[in-house]
């Protein structure tokens with residue numbers, strides 16, 4: 191019977207344990223978590239979501255305060271088009287996070303950064319360009335392009351000295367999305383080094399509509415793999431979404447996947463950025479407590495715990511401090527939903543917005559509890575303590591369980 195450790199992910203001459211811990215914004219997949227994956231010989235991800243605020247929390251900068259000071263005059267204005275990011279600060283926060291993480295790296299694995307196109311930041315091209323290029327400057331091993339089609343992202347890095355040696359890949363949820371990306375990047379004569387195929391059971395934003403349940407990761411993997419063979423394209427495919435045990439992972443590796451990307455099992459480990467109280471909510475959750483909804487202003491469905499504070503909250507839009515989801519014209523669908531409720535309840539001290547959420551504010555404060563479909567199985571992967579809470583594991587324990595377990599077994603902690 192095979193186990194994950196019988197396989198290797200190959201990037202050129204480098205051989206890795208074929209386990210990637212997926213990017214989880216905003217600082218849920220911390221540097222500490224990514225560093226553990228690299229130390230254990232796999233691939234870890236930090237996230238580039240909202241790095242100025244992450245940098246304030248981790249490295250004692252004042253980027254959010256400075257931005258708010260500049261735009262305080264606009265707080266009561268529903269037009270947010272004037273609220274721009276200082277590209278120098280975006281670059282500095284990226285440089286700090288990436289370089290400090292890479293300096294601490296030990297072991298034979300790699301650390302990538304997850305870069306979401308949907309963080310349009312009121313200047314999509316310019317801000318994405320700075321984020322991608324600064325991550326390369328600061329020594330990141332690779333970049334995983336996510337949450338968007340990224341048709342122009344390779345071109346934004348084309349003339350960077352590391353464009354051909356850094357590992358660059360993309361997350362897709364369909365063959366069509368991959369074909370669009372490959373067609374668009376063909377003229378750059380540079381294939382992605384890996385493609386993460388993310389199925390409908392993943393956490394975070396989904397690359398599916400609300401009919402996500404009709405889709406199946408094995409089927410999408412087979413379709414994409416067939417296409418690459420026909421086109422004679424040798425690109426490692428990495429399966430993601432709902433891979434909960436080592437045996438689940440082996441079922442993909444035996445079918446030709448080069449690796450798996452996993453995340454949900456790492457939401458309840460010490461190195462994860464979620465506060466421990468929130469981790470307990472994840473572990474406690476039952477299947478009925480989890481939903482896929484459309485409250486994210488990005489337009490993508492998102493899976494989350496139904497009882498998370500982000501759902502129904504009517505917090506004032508936080509664009510003067512954050513504003514990561516403002517599109518190229520300075521709009522965000524939460525602002526519209528919020529203004530509609532304020533207009534409908536002029537006397538109310540507190541309003542509730544049901545159809546959208548202020549994702550920036552709530553992700554920043556760990557109040558948007560996005561999670562994978564199998565979050566309800568986390569309780570089977572740990573022990574209940576005498577006080578009724580659940581034991582939080584180490585990332586190493588979970589990583590090694592994926593690496594060495596067989597027969598659908600999950601190793602419980604000592």
Ligand SMILES: Cc1cc2nc3c(=O)[nH]c(=O)nc-3n(C[C@H](O)[C@H](O)[C@H](O)COP(=O)(O)O)c2cc1C
Pocket residue numbers: 211212213214215216218237239304306336337361388391392393394395430431432433451452453454455457560561562563564
């Ligand atoms: C809490 C959480 C946050 C996530 N945030 C992101 C994100 O910011 N960007 C992204 O591309 N994927 C995100 N994901 C998706 C993961 O990187 C990963 O591909 C997926 O969840 C794997 O499936 P699994 O959770 O069932 O193992 C997130 C997943 C979780 C559980």
